[in-house]
Amino acid sequence: MSLVVSDVNKSFGDDESKKHVLKNVSFVGKENEFICILGHSGCGKSTLLNLLAGFAKPDEGTIKVNNTIVSGPHRERGVVFQEHALFPWYTVLDNIAMGPSLEGRSKSEARKIATTYLELVGLSECANQYPSQLSGGMKQRVGIARALANKPNILLMDEPFGALDILTRETMRRELLSIWMKLKTMVIFVTHSIDEAVYLADRVLVMKDGEVALNKEITLERPRKSDHSEFISISKELQSLLETINESNKGVLT
Numbered sequence: 440m441s442l443v444v445s446d447v448n449k450s451f452g453d454d455e456s457k458k459h460v461l462k463n464v465s466f467v468g469k470e471n472e473f474i475c476i477l478g479h480s481g482c483g484k485s486t487l488l489n490l491l492a493g494f495a496k497p498d499e500g501t502i503k504v505n506n507t508i509v510s511g512p513h514r515e516r517g518v519v520f521q522e523h524a525l526f527p528w529y530t531v532l533d534n535i536a537m538g539p540s541l542e543g544r545s546k547s548e549a550r551k552i553a554t555t556y557l558e559l560v561g562l563s564e565c566a567n568q569y570p571s572q573l574s575g576g577m578k579q580r581v582g583i584a585r586a587l588a589n590k591p592n593i594l595l596m597d598e599p600f601g602a603l604d605i606l607t608r609e610t611m612r613r614e615l616l617s618i619w620m621k622l623k624t625m626v627i628f629v630t631h632s633i634d635e636a637v638y639l640a641d642r643v644l645v646m647k648d649g650e651v652a653l654n655k656e657i658t659l660e661r662p663r664k665s666d667h668s669e670f671i672s673i674s675k676e677l678q679s680l681l682e683t684i685n686e687s688n689k690g691v692l693t
């Protein structure tokens with residue numbers, strides 16, 4: 440499994456109001472790698488993720504998964520958004536079973552697959568509940584299980600814990616890591632949070648005004664502790680890079 444992003448450019452708007460959002464973005468994702476895309480608000484993180492998902496196309500450059508150009512959405516690339524986007528009229532189990540059903544599995548097979556992933560995210564007891572009966576963190580876990588039930592090679596996550604309170608967010612980080620360690624799917628995770636990136640990533644791409652300003656491998660042993668000296672020094676390096684970013688591009692960073 441490989442991901443190769445080469446010289447990707449993307450603009451929005453017409454000639455007069457054209458905004459060049461991604462500028463020559465290139466990077467390579469390795470098998471089973473956990474990549475975090477970190478940057479201030481508006482630097483192009485979600486745009487990049489949308490291109491990786493195939494929801495939009497680059498103006499120039501290519502995105503290849505296993506040597507094939509990404510030309511639209513595909514089950515091999517699962518997406519988890521900040522807003523969980525579950526169907527409120529389906530039970531938790533049926534939300535997760537939807538992917539396998541669409542793939543042509545029988546109802547009972549699809550539910551069996553869904554049960555496995557529900558167990559993986561620790562929510563077996565919620566199978567027959569509806570999304571409205573769940574907390575934010577639980578909904579996000581269902582969203583993750585739903586994406587994983589399609590057995591993606593790449594899991595694309597756009598600020599998936601951004602709307603959660605800090606304690607739930609920390610729990611979800613740990614849980615995501617333990618799920619990833621079991622499945623070893625490639626994960627591409629968009630975040631504003633330096634802490635989150637250093638805790639999770641094998642590789643951090645820091646984006647600055649549409650460009651990859653830093654592509655850094657993090658080899659720190661897991662589980663990582665935020666009071667560990669190396670954790671602190673990597674965080675400071677990322678912080679100081681982000682602080683050099685033009686004031687007008689600054690958003691919220693934690």
Ligand SMILES: Nc1ncnc2c1ncn2[C@@H]1O[C@H](COP(=O)(O)OP(=O)(O)OP(=O)(O)O)[C@@H](O)[C@H]1O
Nearest residue numbers: 451452460478479480481482483484485486487690
């Ligand atoms: N469909 C679109 N049409 C026009 N402009 C867009 C579109 N999508 C994104 N943009 C612009 O591209 C820029 C980058 O947006 P993007 O959502 O990728 O940033 P981001 O880094 O994900 O920000 P945030 O962290 O706030 O979500 C922004 O200026 C945004 O207004």
